[in-house]
Amino acid sequence: MADESNRLRLALPKGSLQDATLSLLEKAGYNIYTSSRSLRPTSDDEELDIYLIRAQEIGQYIDDGFLDCGITGYDWVYENGADLVDLAELPYSRASKLPTRWVLVVPESSPIKTPGDLHGKRIATEAVGITKRYLADKGVDAEIEFSWGATEVKVPDLVDAIVDVTETGSSIRANKLRIVDELLRSYPHFYASKKAHHDPWKRQKMERMVLMLEGAMRARDKVGLKLNLPEKALNEVLERLPSLRRPTVSPLAEDGWVAVETIIDEAVARHLIPDLKDLGAEGIIEYPLNKIVP
Secondary structure, three states, X not given: OOOOOOOEEEEEEEOOOHHHHHHHHHHOOOOEEEEOOEEEEEEOOOOEEEEEEEHHHHHHHHHOOOOOEEEEEHHHHHHHOOOOEEEEEOOOOOOOOOOEEEEEEEEOOOOOOOHHHHOOOXXXXXXXXXXXXXXXXXXXXXXXXXXXXXXXXXXXXXXXXXXXXXOOOHHHHHOOEEEEEEEEEEOEEEEEOHXXXXXXXXXXXXXXXXXXXXXXXXXXXXXXXXXXXXXXXXXXXXXXXXXXXXOEEEEOOOOOEEEEEEEEEHHHHHHHHHHHHHOOOEEEEEEEOOOOOO
16 A cells, blocks of 8 residues: 555546546546446555545645645636646647637627727626736726626626536637627646645656656557568658658568568558558558657
8 A cells, every 4th residue: 555645645637637637547548437326446556545526626725735736727827816836738628629718708799899999888707817817917897706607698688698617619609699809719738736836756756647647648649550561662652651750661581571560640551551552561560649748
C-alpha cells in the first residue's frame, strides 16, 4: 500500500468534460473507475485520491487548499480569480478539438451591434466575473445577472443579451441568435496549488502525470506505420512520407529490402497506404498510438 503521506488529491471535472477527461487519462495510462452513485472515483494508481467536482468549482477548492491539483478550464479559474500554478494546457474539449468560447450574444433582429450598444442593458450569464471584466475593459455600464442555465431562452423577453459558452456556434445559430463579440477562449489546464507545488513529492507526481497527459495529447489522430520495401524505392517513399522526424529505416535479412517505420496523421493513412503499395511496399501495418513523448 502507498504511504498515506504520499497521496495526491486530484479533482476531475464532472459534467460535460467528464467523459473526454477520463478518456484522456486512460490513454495517458491512468484507469479511473466511476459509478453513477459516487463522486469519489477509484484508480489503478493507489497514490491518487480522486474527486469528481463541477469544473466551475475546482479552481477555488485548489486555491483554498482542499485539493492539491485538478483539471479544469482556464475560463473558470479566470472567473474565480484563483491563484494557482498552471502546469499545462490540455487542448481538448467536450465535443471537438475547438476551444470553449465565451461570446456575447443577442437575437438576430437586435439593434445591438457593438459592445458599446450595451449601455444600460441587461445581460444574463453564468460567467459573471468574466463578463464584468470584459465590460469594464470596454467602458460599458450594463446590468449583469447570474443565470442558472438555459441562458439562450432568456433573450429577448427577459434580458437584452447573454454571455454564453459555445464551441462551434451551431446552437447559437439554431436559436436564431447572433454573436456580437468574443470575450474569452479556454481549454482545460492542469492546475496545482502553490502549497502542493512546493512539496517535492507532489510536484514530481504532478509533473509525471502532465508528461503522460501531454504525450497522450500528441498521439491524438496519429498512427504508427510499418512496412517492408525494396531498397530501390526507398528515396521515393521517403519523399512521400510525412513524419514527426525522418522515418526509421533498417536493413532486412533479404538483400535489397529495408524495413521502414514512421508516425503519420491518421487521416493521411488512407491516401498514403495505396501509394506505398504501388511503390512495391509489402507487409504494411498501421497501428494505434497512445502516447508520443519527445
